[in-house]
Amino acid sequence: MTTTRTPATTDSVPAPAGKSRGTLLSSLGGQNLSLIGALVLVLALFGLLNDNYLSLSNLQVIGEAATITGLLAVVQTVVIICGGLDISVGSQAGLASVVSAMVFTSGGSNPYLGMAAAIGVGLLVGVVNGVFIVYGRVNPTIATLAGLAAYKGVAQLVSGGRAQGYVLNDPLFVFLGRGKIAGVPVMIWILAVVALAVHVLLKYTDIGRNVYAIGGNDTAARLAGIDINKYLVAVYALIGVVAAVAGILLTARTGSGQPVSGSEGLELKAVTAAALGGCALKGGKGGIGGTLLAVALLGALENGLTVEGINTFWQNVAQGALLVAAVVIQQRRSGERAVGLPH
């Protein structure tokens, strides 16, 4: 980590006015700088090991592979800032993938119908999550853990556990999965648009301020007149919709509706990216920039390990280790004392 901060103590005093760094650098923040450093390191390392790694085509492969994770990580960032968590995102994407392909096939090959159905299901699932968490007073981890199992089960039930439908006879799905605009894959454009929209929402609107406020101190947010329940349900609904978009892209990419393969484990990647990107799991802190950098880092690492022929089991180990490392670093920085169980 490039910055050093003294841990916050209860009687800490105002630090002398911050050392003037360039506004660009300081707006990036220490966390993001270290991520950029790590990304450059990973790219350089695998670039040295393998000539093809830094080729344009491989970079596109990395980008495309990271897109679906990226979408889920972006919305995961929002819910974590709110002080929540959604570990059912992978299952939601899988369910949406199946629905989009099956409705497309049975609906007379109408791509719009398939996509609308998927997004509708995503919205429904998101609202259900939100309502359980807010009005059922269920811990978000538990509620979405239940969702992780249940939505995967529903996807397997409707699909019979197999890939369903075939969509690559439809130009729209082909465009989404394989098309390019200005030389950049459409999938990456979609991620860019979603990420930018969420970033603007968080940083420049009062909605975003309220999201940070809810995660930072829910009592104070309530007393400041913010309707917390409404916000939380809306955030989980947003996750459902974006997870459905991810599911549609999954379908477009693989050519058929995938109940499990392709979406399983995405929740881990999404949470890892958000934590690595600087989201405090207690809520109130984080941003889209850091998350996207973390997504790129994870994607570059995964691709590099694959290119070097490292066993995927090891890749899982690496991912778990990264998540823990990210959180440990965060806790160190927040100056939390190691007493009792962490919250």
Place this chain on the structure above:
Amino acid sequence: MTTAGPQPPTAPHHPGEEISVENVTKRFGAVQALSGVTLSFPPGRVTALMGENGAGKSTLLKILTGDHQPTEGAILWAGRPRNFSSPHDARKAGIRIIPQEPEIIPHVSVAENVYAGALPRTAGRRLDRAELRRRITADLLRLGFEKVIHPDQLGSELTPAQRQLVEILRALTGDAKVIAFDEPTSSLSENEVEALFGLIERLRGRGIAVIYVSHRMKEIFRLADRIAVLRDGALAGVLEARDTDEGEVVRLMVGRDLSSLYVRQDVAREEVVLRLQGVTTDDVFDIDLDVRAGEVVALAGLMGAGRSELALALAGDRPLRAGRVSVNGRTLRLRSPKDAIRAGIGLAPEERKAQALFLHRSVRDNTSLVSLDRMRRWRFVRSRRERAAAQDYSDRLRVRTPSIEHEVRKLSGGNQQKVVLARWLLRKPAVLILDEPTRGIDIGAKAEIYRIIADLAREGVALLVISSELPEVLGLADRVVVMQNGRITGELSRSEATEEAVLHLAMADDLAPVAADRTLTDSADGDAR
């Protein structure tokens, strides 16, 4: 405490074993928390540590317990310099601090709580219950606590005083020589306070050096042998308790005249802004109250009288069961804080960190939050306007911060409170409710807050101030409304309001006078008047 059982604390009194600090200075960045303090804590005596908030009491305690290291100076143990690099170090040396809320494991017995971490075991590493019972019984008998607590009681069944006793037992079984109490009575009831004092007196009798930090004059004079007063980080004096009185202690603590802090003015206008008629919630009953424009009404009463609950109900955070609230003649529907804010009611709540502030966000963010709806186009915050407004109010309230982009958690308590006030001033409410607006802040910031309240009154805001400090109530209020057990027991005009009259109403029914002293006049300022 890894060896076979703790050493029983039999007469650990060695006359030479005295802890003291010598010329201790502590700086945090640019701020001098302690400067050149020299003070000893003799065994078998109770030394009270007094001072305003921010005078350096907790810093001194933390240096003794190894939480902080002195910037200059030394800790002396039996005349020789000792360096405690961590709290663990200090504990090993026999210095213990009894926290206000001791860590108690709820589902195990007192005996296991006391010996947690050093439980006697049989050869097979199983808990040796017989040995544990033998030891705890012996300890309780030897220390004379056998009537106060039973070894089989579960942690969850203990009263606050008993929880502190468990912590004391832990200290004694660890062969403590110095035991510090930091505001131990704040969560205790009257009987429990007596029980605790009994314990402390026995500790003194066993030759332990007791350090007692409290704001409560009555306790200090009841308990302490010596009174050490800190002011602005320096030792203002050490007094023998029997040779001094409250007045002298307060003069040492404050060093200036308190009555000059309050701004008196008569700006109350005729029109009633806030009107409560028969307001009833789960905690308060049948409240009738008017507050006029420019009027400062103080809500006085003992802790638990229902004042904060009434404030929360007016802020829309507690449901109304009956009655009407109106602002400027319009009856409100208060279903959520949003309704209250829209109707022009603002609340600076009792616990500013827990209920009002976003500690990791900037001064700007914290200031603008409830006014964002007035500075946005579509849903976009107009950042130039926001910055200008936040800067304006933080200048007006003299918030001491390097910039408005500074995180609020890095500010002092007084400046944090000013940020909360800035938030509401920016919103320009018709009614502002301030719940304990000066709790835990230093005297300079207090004076500034009084000035802000006076300014608001002049602008015609209807002010409802809740305070447990009687001098503050009397100094600020145009009118004092006293509550007890969720009901209004009386109302006093400024000329009628005296400490005696307010106290009389605050405990009109059933509470003992002692209890009133505890919650109403315990502050240093209280005794000053």
